[in-house]
Amino acid sequence: MSVDDPFEDLLVNRSVRILVTGAAGMIGRKLAERLAADGSVGGNAIGHLVLADAVRAEAPGGASFGIDRVQVDIADPRDVDSLVADRPDLVFHLAAVVSGEAETEFAKGYRVNLDGTRLLLETLRADGRHCPRLVFASSIAVFGAPFPNKIGDDFHTTPLTSYGTQKAICELLLNDYTRRGFVDGVAIRLPTICVRPGAPNLAASGFFSGIVREPLNGLEAVVPVGADVRHWHASPRAAVQFLLHAATIDGSLLGARRCLTMPGVSVTVGEQIEALVAVAGTDVAQLVRYERDEAVERIIADWPRAFDARRAESLGFKAESSFEEIIRIYIDDELGGRIPALAQ
């Protein structure tokens, strides 16, 4: 199979078989919903979808194709064998231990994030019967301070976390396995996803979503850093669109460099709150107060502020054009188009 068209070896009338790992996570769930709603990917009907995760994923409603939900250990050879035995044409590899856990649970982070990915690649290599498009969810955590104000496509990957290290290693593996023709890989480095739905979590990045989500829902929110802290964001909807675009892009356009920093919106915390005022009004935004937390400030100080994502943009990847748009997407997708705080 050529890497040019990821699905060109599909037989006439054969439809696309898709595997999603990490399907129970926030992005995996939204991806599955989108696949169910679209019924096709890249103009090809979806024939079958496997949703794999360490816990049982929710099934999206309204799918016109069969869905299997399987509980797997992504680092267990038997489990991964069974996933690959179905010969998926397209794999979205989202499974990962998150940043904080990879830092506190060193061995577990390496087992899931590195060994799991390598096992998936090795199992596809050993299978040898096909060369699926493999879309890997990488992260801007592959970069580490100090960096320039805008991180370009050719800036070195210098992670300062075990999570970022594992993602950077997987990018290297993906490149090499693609170069050798074992898989047809595309890695996309996702921005911080904002606005994350649901309850606040303990991630250091959590406040970037919380300072928008909580006020919109009529709740107070605390900003633990200064108003001038700048970061790089994209909506969950954009993240799903990145994954789908990566699934169908002409691989020959990528050459030997299969890892792409995704576009995003670079805003300061102050600009986030200004956008909240513009979208929801001053009363809602007044639910946000600043209360600096030096521990969080120290962590955030080493985070990237902005990227030059022109390579991904020239390849057709599109993010939101403003943080207001990111807020509106949250209101549309999670709140049914209305702002609870204004209805009170």
Add this chain to the structure above:
Amino acid sequence: MSVDDPFEDLLVNRSVRILVTGAAGMIGRKLAERLAADGSVGGNAIGHLVLADAVRAEAPGGASFGIDRVQVDIADPRDVDSLVADRPDLVFHLAAVVSGEAETEFAKGYRVNLDGTRLLLETLRADGRHCPRLVFASSIAVFGAPFPNKIGDDFHTTPLTSYGTQKAICELLLNDYTRRGFVDGVAIRLPTICVRPGAPNLAASGFFSGIVREPLNGLEAVVPVGADVRHWHASPRAAVQFLLHAATIDGSLLGARRCLTMPGVSVTVGEQIEALVAVAGTDVAQLVRYERDEAVERIIADWPRAFDARRAESLGFKAESSFEEIIRIYIDDELGGRIPALAQ
């Protein structure tokens, strides 16, 4: 143990215990000879030296300390356990499958170059009793074309070989294991080593040494590329000096970025031959003839031409200042100071 002084936890009167993996290779052998000749490293007497390799390494003459030569499989946990059980204060990790073999023997390359290094790191982590300085021989193969004329310290690692991929992955591991305090790692990216002693080999880079070595020994040599092909060189003597400097450098000067591109000499093939004329005269240099080989030209076209190694230079790493000096080192170290071709 702090990472500042690699040997600061040595008890008074305790001497340095050293482990060299890949000790039977050309650089490993020269390193062992230098250690035997010096009897100390960084001002500390050497107490014991273990020379480990897949084959039995030669013992250097004249050592004032004990030397063990052990045959090991670097990817076998029992073998690596036994190496680490001796609690080396300083590890030179040179063991590797070379570039060409890693490309043709995919699984073997990953097993030795990636799994072997990771096993060494994991065994030191599991041991937990000490944090040795670990000097890792990386390579400029972590970079891949297209690149700028001079590759800077912050240029991304985009290998185009499995060997380069494995080295880049090990660099990431070394950084993370150092950040976490499991080892005190320094990775040095070696230039192409020139003039390699011994018989010509089949490596695509072999001619860079051959076009100097063969004429000095009265033999004809073929240049398979154009005179304008530029590459990055350092002598075997410089490589050993890089390793020793990396063994003793203050780790705090490196911060979180423990991987350094070593300095070298950037010359064209034409300039190599001009240097040969300057050192050995026209008659010797006339043993070189150009006979272009398109296959070699295609491989070499993707190789780096020069680096901006100012970071390593500012940290005290020194290469030769000219290719003439590189030739003279070969004559001194390998030919006893005389040129066989001129004695005929």
